[in-house]
Amino acid sequence: AKGRGPNNHVLFEPEMQAKVSRRAKLEGELRGAIDKGSIGAFYQPLVDLRSGDVCGFEALARWKNEDGEFVPPNVFIPLAEEAGLITPLFQQLLRQACEAARSWPEGMGLSFNLSPVQMEDRMLPTRVIGILDEVGFPPERLELEITENALVSDPDLAAHIMDSLSSRGVQIALDDFGTGYSNLSQLARFRFDKIKIDKSFVAACGTDERQEKVIRAMLGLSRSLHAKTTVEGIEDHRQLAHFVSQGCDLGQGYLLGRPMPAEDVLMYLSDRRQV
């Protein structure tokens, strides 16, 4: 074809170049947003499936860029990791979330996501405790969610970090259980207060008997390890009823409450109490 030289890939260069420069631009914008402190969080309710009470909220990072568009966390969190910006972003978001959560009813929990690279940071427990002390938020009300992938690269260090956070009273949850790269024998080394079943299992439940058996086994495993279970991604009443009947402890999903800005949390809680 016309224009095709001996090195086919040369033709793709402009496209590559465009991709690289889009990325560099986004990285620059992210750096700026972190400097300005303009990345915030939405809060999604975690509901006790026996009582129906809200027992906490998960903070989910939200970045509205200068064009007023939301950049999804699945895009900017990996970018922050690669650009070495995850620690400043984390500290800023955690401080902000703890400040917001201070005004919630007593005992209401705050769950917060850690990215896998943070489990390679020896200073993490000190950073977390420092922020809790500074804000005056009790460690027992904070839960840190980590994924299986966070435990793979340096399991000894990860165990050390988790133990030192646990010893200060911080709760540890295993997020997205069943979707990561770890194996069960590795997982047995770690102590979790909670295990979160990934939403991909929920989407499949009720349509496939084998999937339901896997879910039942995960709930059993979690129970025998004395961890509470949360199921995420509950979108309809059929899914809700299924997990209630299976004895799952907590639920999270659009049916129970969507992620909302901090200023809506108290209103949401009082509206719920009236129904």
Ligand code: C2E
């Ligand atoms: P995640 O920790 O598994 O969070 C749950 C995701 O599922 C959230 O997406 C939430 O909005 C979404 N979700 C909740 N209920 C439903 C539902 O009923 N149906 C469906 N389809 N989705 C539901 P979001 O907010 O886009 O966050 C995506 C991921 O980004 C999170 O997954 C987490 O891994 C990461 N992330 C978010 N905030 C942070 C953060 O502050 N730090 C780190 N390290 N990662 C974060």
Ligand code: CA
């Ligand atoms: Ca999570």
Ligand code: CA
């Ligand atoms: Ca999750």
Ligand code: CA
């Ligand atoms: Ca996830």
